[in-house]
Amino acid sequence: MYAMKTMMIKALLLLLALSGAGELAMAADAETILRRMDDVVFAGEDQKSSITLILIDRSGHERIREARVWQKGVNKRLFRFTAPAAEAGIAFLSLPDEVMYLYMPAYGRERRIASHVKNQSFAGTDFSYEDLEAEKYSKRFSPKDLEETEDHYIIQLEPLPDVRSDYSKIIIHINKKHFYPEKMKSFDRGGQEFKVAEYTFDKKGDYWYTKEIHMTNLKRDHSTRMIFEEVAFDTGLDDEIFTIRNLTRY
């Protein structure tokens, strides 16, 4: 009888615990989902690729730019444009502590760029410097579960208190099976929908990689397709690549 009672109490406690834990599990879920997405999006120690940027204005007029990109860790990146001819050789080198250098071959000299504005467009595209940041989402945003559909987790991100973001929130549709983002809707600080990014992912070796991002700026009525090719992970990129000497070598 006593045992029975104990068992029942235990069962009740367990039930209570479970129900409480259930809530916790849900909260943890959004964070876990975001962290898993980060692992997919920012996979590999280093990465190099060729990028085609297709800029599409509101009348459908397209302009194409090409570039090579080298990335090591979270904060070393070299972006060098290869086409069109007039812009070939223009390069951006990002180093830790938000240090950035620009090289313009026509002027034959590099210039340090200090930018305090992350919402500026990068190279005329619909991507801002913030959109291209290599810092993980989970370090910049706090996530919240919104919805779960058959194929997607839909979570909402809000910038962490000490983080400067141009967005008031981002709603992400994450693939349930592989944890890569398929769609991101960003809202401006006035709460209006501002940008929509659609992602296509592909698998290369162990890693899923972004094949294309189609970013639409709803306010500008302008969009950019960023297409990644010749993607290579963990090739052991030399630190020498990320130096001013290399930047100006064109």
Next chain:
Amino acid sequence: MDIFAEGIVRLRYLVIIAVTAMTIVMLFFLKDLEVNADVMSYLPEEDPSAMLFNRIGDTYGGNEMVIVGLEGKHVFETDMLELVKQVTDSIRSVPGIGYVTSLTNVLDIRGTEYGIETGRLVDEYDIPGEREALDSLKAYTLSKDIYRGNLVSEDATATLVIGKILTNVDRTEVVEKIQQKLKGIPFEGNIYYGGMPVTLLELSRIIISDIRYIAPLAFVLISLVLLAGFRSVHGVLLPMLTVLIAITWTMGVIAMLGYQITMLSNIIPVILLAVGSAYAIHVVNAVMAEKHIDPNKALQRAVKYIVVPVILASVTTIFGFLSFIAGSYLTLIREFGMFSAVGIFFSMLLTVTFVPALLAVMDENDRPVKRPATSHIFDRIPEKLSMLVFNHQRWLLTIWLLLLGVSIWGMTKIERRVEIIDYFQQDNIVRKGEDLLAEKFNGSTPLFLKIDGDVQSHTVLQMMSQAQDYMEQFDYIPYTQSVADLIKQMNDVMGEGKVIPDDDVKIAQLWFLLEGQEIMEQLVSPGFDEGIIQGYVTSNELEVLREIETNFEAFVEKHSTENLSMSVTGIPVMMKRLDDSIINSQTYSLIIALALVVLMTSLLLRSFNKGLLAVIPIGVTLIVLFGIMGITGVPLDIATVLTGSVTIGIGIDYSIHFFSRLGEGQQQQLGLQESLGRAISISGKAIVINMISVSAGFAMLVFSNLVPLQRFGFLIAVTMITAGMATLTILPVILGGRFIQSKGKKKETCNQKGECYS
């Protein structure tokens, strides 16, 4: 005419029911009547400068701005900058706003010893709090001419937040929303508003409030004058009712056909009030005159007599207004001519059917009208006029000639002005806002110079730069902006000086850095095949507009080549075109209308001489009207030139009634002088009542908050009185001239009936 008069009396109930039914139908349409106060939309869509203006709006994220000025505190204080940020965010969140520029969000590019620094001028997340930081921000901001005079005043007491309004949105609604939002923000200083959309909103607000308060007041006053004139309810009710119904029908037709009320067509009720009430007054007056003679069948006799002149007057006036349609460049003038004609037609129709029908019904229960024991003022004025005409014709002529002489001299002094800002009184928010912008900033009226060509080429950028230098040499264009400025600035940052680089590759690489910046989209087309120079004009004076038009067109022509073409547009250019078109076509239409009136009256009066005489009161009134405008400094503008139309309508009416009474007297074998006396006393009474009542009504416009409405009221009063006096004095003096001369130099005295004795 007998049959007609009998018929109306017989079918009186049918007429009244039909008119009531029609009025109900028109009231139904009237509720959909829309007002279009947007002056810029009045130019035809195919007008080159309007087309260019709209295209610039579509391509460069808006062509019109709402400017919010914050004044009263030192700008470079933490709380003031916080306020600027709050205002910026509020405006940005209003739908229909394309771009917002202010101190707290403007992008600042500076070359430093380390390299290039791009950032916000003021970090909106970290607004400086230390005195030192604020002072250095002030020094830096005021040192750059893209900020000084554009975003902050030189004395740092005022700053602007500028919102660009997208095309195809209701601009006034955007302004209303902004004003609502900013009302909720506490600020001890003053908030000013500027820009054309703000002006238009304020304009329509004032017009609506004026109509609400002044129209009823004017109606009451007119009714009182009519009551004093006729001393009968009929005399008040019938003219007022006729006018109201005619206005309802006309406005109903405008709405029914899908047209909008414009700055011109809103004068139509005024014309109908003046002319339409005159028609009905003539009928009532005729009936009363007949009743004094014989109360029985007075109505039929009066109708029989009055229908012809009313129809003749209205048909002539209708032709006068229809002449506005021919050859007018602006659709709004065509609409104005057409609907004024329609309105006059309705007034005439109602006067010859509804008024007699209603009189017939009223007559059934009417008490016999007694002639007032003492004649009152409206009888005495024509009597006095008769005395003057018959006894002091030389004096009269001298006075008129003097008046004409002074007026002709005055006409040479007439000013032409198109500044909408003059419409507002000194204490109006629009006026205050524009004063602030003109005084402390670079003005608010956008002027665009578009350059077609490869904007990434040295040649085109160099031309842009040259054009900017050209524009800025005029005092009234303190500042211009183009992509050439940005390229020069970037070249400087790259260490090669503030010039356009010779090398197109360098330009391409600088361009690369600028691309995607908000400001670029406001200055170059997406395909990079054209760019604009955006300038601001601090003055809208006609002289300035003329100078802009002629000089800029010459500049554009001189420098356009095969690969590079330029064109100018902007609010100043469009205002000038609009104003020119209206004034020219109105002047032209007035001349055509006068010629038509001579033709019509010659046919009607079966004499070219009489036809010519009939337009004398109109001609004299026009001269006096424009002369008084010149002397009193009332400028000739879109609103005031329209008083000419009222002059034609009312002048025709007065002349025809006068000639009609004169003809009636002569038919009855009365002598010329006696006929003249009768004409002055009978049609004179109607004319005087109409003249005084309408003038009194329009005098109420002095209470208007809009300066042009005040002027318009004054000018209508001038028109009515001059036209009335000219008809009742000049016409008989000229007509009687021969008669008086034939009597030799013998001094005669005549009474108001034209009976003379030595």
